[in-house]
Amino acid sequence: MARPQVVRGGTVFDGLGNPGRRQDLLIEDGVVTALLPPDAAAPDDAEVVDARECWVxxxxxxxxxxxxxxxxxxxxxxxxxxxxxxxxxxxxxxxxxxxxxxxxxxxxxxxxxxxxxxxxxxxxxxxxxxxxxxxxxxxxxxxxxxxxxxxxxxxxxxxxxxxxxxxxxxxxxxxxxxxxxxxxxxxxxxxxxxxxxxxxxxxxxxxxxxxxxxxxxxxxxxxxxxxxxxxxxxxxxxxxxxxxxxxxxxxxxxxxxxxxxxxxxxxxxxxxxxxxxxxxxxxxxxxxxxxxxxxxxxxxxxxxxxxxxxxxFDLWVDGLEVPVFEEFGAGTEALHLERPEERAALLRDPAYRRRFRRQWGDRLRGRAYHRDFARAHVVACPEAALVGKSFAEIAAARGRDAVDTFLDLAAEHGDALRWYTVVAxxxxxxxxxxxxxxxxxxxxxxxxxxxxxxxxxxxxxxxxxxxxxxxxxxxxxxxxxxxxxxxxxxxxxxxxxxxxxxxxxxxxxxxxxxxxxxxxxxxxxxxxxxxxxxxxxxxxxxxxxxxxxxxxxxxxxxxxxxxxxxxxxxxxxxxxxxxxxxxxxxxxxxxxx
Incomplete structure (x- = not known):
């Protein structure tokens, strides 16, 4: 049989919404058997669990x-x-x-x-x-x-x-x-x-x-x-x-x-x-x-x-590997392809890019993800100079459209492109x-x-x-x-x-x-x-x-x-x-x- 335990010195919050109280807990065989006044006597063989200055x-x-x-x-x-x-x-x-x-x-x-x-x-x-x-x-x-x-x-x-x-x-x-x-x-x-x-x-x-x-x-x-x-x-x-x-x-x-x-x-x-x-x-x-x-x-x-x-509610993303891209067809089309070379070829395809851009900017259909490239920042990339910058900033520096810039980088670097955004x-x-x-x-x-x-x-x-x-x-x-x-x-x-x-x-x-x-x-x-x-x-x-x-x-x-x-x-x-x-x-x- 396991030794008794006494959780000693803490402020106990019981989970029922009652105010915290300074109490010790006596635990025997996995069950709380007593709520004791602070520093009350406990069994001589009890193991002491230190809860001083803590919440229990x-x-x-x-x-x-x-x-x-x-x-x-x-x-x-x-x-x-x-x-x-x-x-x-x-x-x-x-x-x-x-x-x-x-x-x-x-x-x-x-x-x-x-x-x-x-x-x-x-x-x-x-x-x-x-x-x-x-x-x-x-x-x-x-x-x-x-x-x-x-x-x-x-x-x-x-x-x-x-x-x-x-x-x-x-x-x-x-x-x-x-x-x-x-x-x-x-x-x-x-x-x-x-x-x-x-x-x-x-x-x-x-x-x-x-x-x-x-x-x-x-x-x-x-x-x-x-x-x-x-x-x-x-x-x-x-x-x-x-x-x-x-x-x-x-x-x-x-x-x-x-x-x-x-x-x-x-x-x-x-x-x-x-x-x-x-x-x-x-x-x-x-x-x-x-x-x-x-x-x-x-x-x-x-x-x-x-x-x-x-x-x-924040997200870190490798390339396109995140569920928010599944909320529109072009995103699912890319995630459908598991081989990096096939996905990269799709992302470079002009017809695909037109579909992606049209659906990305469609405001008539509801959306859960903000799709704002100014709110998405690169945190890791083989192009080290891009780390810390938003896709919108990178696009402006390159004189390119933000959607094209994102797809360029995702096609070039795949999952080695890692970025961060807050959604909610x-x-x-x-x-x-x-x-x-x-x-x-x-x-x-x-x-x-x-x-x-x-x-x-x-x-x-x-x-x-x-x-x-x-x-x-x-x-x-x-x-x-x-x-x-x-x-x-x-x-x-x-x-x-x-x-x-x-x-x-x-x-x-x-x-x-x-x-x-x-x-x-x-x-x-x-x-x-x-x-x-x-x-x-x-x-x-x-x-x-x-x-x-x-x-x-x-x-x-x-x-x-x-x-x-x-x-x-x-x-x-x-x-x-x-x-x-x-x-x-x-x-x-x-x-x-």
Missing amino acids: TPGFIDIHTHYDAELELLPALGESVRHGVTTVFLGSCGLSLAIGAPGELADMFCRVEGIPRSVVAPLLEAGKDWDGPASYLEHLDRLPLGPHVAALLGHSAIRAATMGLGRSLDARVRPSAKELAAMQGLLREALDVGYLGLSINTLPWDKMGGEEFRSRPTPTVFAGWSEYRALARLLRERGRVLQGVPNLSTKLNVLLFALLSAGRLRPALKTSLIALMDPIAGRGIHRLTGLILRLTNRLLGGDLRFQALPNP NDRPAELEWILRHPDILLGFSDAGAHLRNMAYYNFPLRMLRLVREGEKRGRPVMSIERAVQRLTGELAQWFGIDAGTIRVGGRADIVVVNPAGLDETVEQMQELPVVATPDPGAPPWADFGGLRRLVRRNDAAVRHVLIRGRMAWTAGALVPELGHERSFGGVLRATSG
Whole structure:
């Protein structure tokens, strides 16, 4: 039996929104067994966890990740754990590994999420030992998980499994009554064993990879609303969640999601959408969306929420390798070509350039990306003199059109051209307005995806820093206790899982945050290998193709992380046992319905 632990000297925020209190925590066998006065007596053999001058919070919850593939290779998920995240959700955006053939799952997953197919396909071929929603959770239970995991069922996966991948990707085909019943059966199975709900995607610029169906939207996009409603009825009956991706270009089908969530004459449908932001391409849309949220929930009796990030939404891009180019046809046309020489030839073609320029500047069609070359700056390039300059500045110096200049550089240098831009949440006052909105769910890190484009693994720390800096300026965004609640207990309660609070009898998922470490270093970016030291003799794909991913790390901000009462992060390092022993995280199942 493990020694008792006492977390001593900290200010405890319980995740329920109560003000912080100086207390010590007694932990025995992975459970909080007492909340003690400061410096109270503890068992003689207790291990002391130093929390002096620190905040003690429940483990943070990341409600939107794409760790589905990574945890098969790296179940520690250390990039999240080191930032205090002790629970992650899988199965977002209609994507799931719960059912399907390995190659088809890789085709659905990899291009959309910016993960190498050369890694995911052989990984699944070698290790897939499940054949449906229930056996998938059993498989996850067998892994030496770092954080806890909870799962949504991906609509693309069950649609392809019941209709066949080709039919599921054909806009002319609707599922037969038998096929729809089979989808409903798979969803019932998932809900019975504790899935949080179902994820769907209506965004057509999320595209298939692989060869056979390359560049078609993923299967869930081809469904009609009658199909979505038929599946949503099961969720409504069970009090489970529908996670949805609206069409971010037009944004109009947010209203259809609002109507689907509406209650009054029926139970409200818990609906979580992606994502409430202040985009440069659509100033004010977040205010309108916030109004729709309030009206849906107050007047229509709905339970509609938007996920939101507490930080600017910024992107790093190698050449054209980023999903925002999928929102118009010429961008998809280029991304369809995987061979660098073929893509370069297309980018140099005059007819293609005319198509690209026309669609790039089309303001009649909605857009999510600002497409402003003055806001995109080169951060790495074989032409060193270009680093630090915007594409607009480079074009002006060359006496060239900005679109032509960008295509010139992308054709010449391919992925060696690396650039940076901010897409949304660049105005602090508007971001603070979003974070205070009562109908948001704090999260949307996309952890485990877009490894070369984004790094939001530490969003809880960025949230706490933002709130703390507001207090220091005398212009509070919200209280620290409310911020902690938004990162923990509020999420757990809404999704129906046992997590997110510090209470006697509760599981000891605990973070010790050093507020002095919440400084500007939480914003600093690094590029580090996904797998630092592959095991000797491991298969060639086990190093994640040698890929370097973006991370933000400031290890001084989190002093300790305990998962189920076991130390997972301390003294600036993950413990060696994390990801190797099955005594940290487990599968969390929905408790509602």
